[in-house]
Amino acid sequence: MEVILKEDVNKLGHRGDVVKVAAGYGRNYLLPGKLAIEATPANKAVIEQMKGSAIRKSAKEKAQAEELSATMAQVELEFERKVGENDHLFGSVTSGDIAQQLEAKGFNIDRRKISLEEPLKQLGEFHVPIKLYRDVTTHVKVTIKSDAPEETAAA
Template sequence: MEVILKEDVNKLGHRGDVVKVANGYGRNYLLPGKLAIEATAANKAVIEQMKNSAARKAVKEKAAAELQAVELSKVELSFERKVGDNDHLFGSVTSGDIAAALEAQGYEIDRRKIALEEPLKTIGEFHVPVKLFRDVTAHVKVTVNGDRPVAAATVAE
């Protein structure tokens, strides 16, 4: 199946590209997610117009993404999770949690753009990459704390 990408898709192509994909991938993921349109004769005729407007739009979006990256690099998020023995978390901090926390601070970031390889399952400080545009990535500081206060060291006399 041939599709025309409406958005950049990782490991597949950029907006405006005509790519050949498996039928199921196109029908079940790309088309319903509005990431692509079917590459029919009518749609192929429109592709040149789409590429020209996409080029103009990309310049504006990249500039906006660079500004947002500067703002996001200053953001610090803190999460508190329940912990057990040896600072083992019950639960984790996911890209959805980070997206919700960013939205609460006024940044609308899709959770799919948060490049978290796996959920954060330990206490500590992490720098999570957020892919805003093709070549623009911001890093958000995320701190995961336990729900128990750290025991103060006692000195025996």
């Protein structure tokens, strides 16, 4: 079955692409989810017009993402967590935690765009990648500190 994608679909294609998919995948997922339309001759003519507007929209979104990327590169986040032996955290810092702190600083970023392979479980500084757009990725500096007061060496 041939369909025209109305939105970007992971591992399938981008908005405006004409792709062949299994009939069940198209009928049960793409079409009801409004992610695609059937590739009829009439729809193909309409999609040509949509491609022009999609290119303009894509360029605008990319420019906004690059602007946001430049702003976010300066952002530093700090977390205080309880620490056990060997500076190992009792909890962890997840992409949800990072998204929450970014929102508090005025950046509305979906936690799924934060590319943490696994939660942060050590003290220290980390540079966490955030995918803002297809080709635009920025890094945010995340510092994890102990919530215990610094122990000074008493002589």
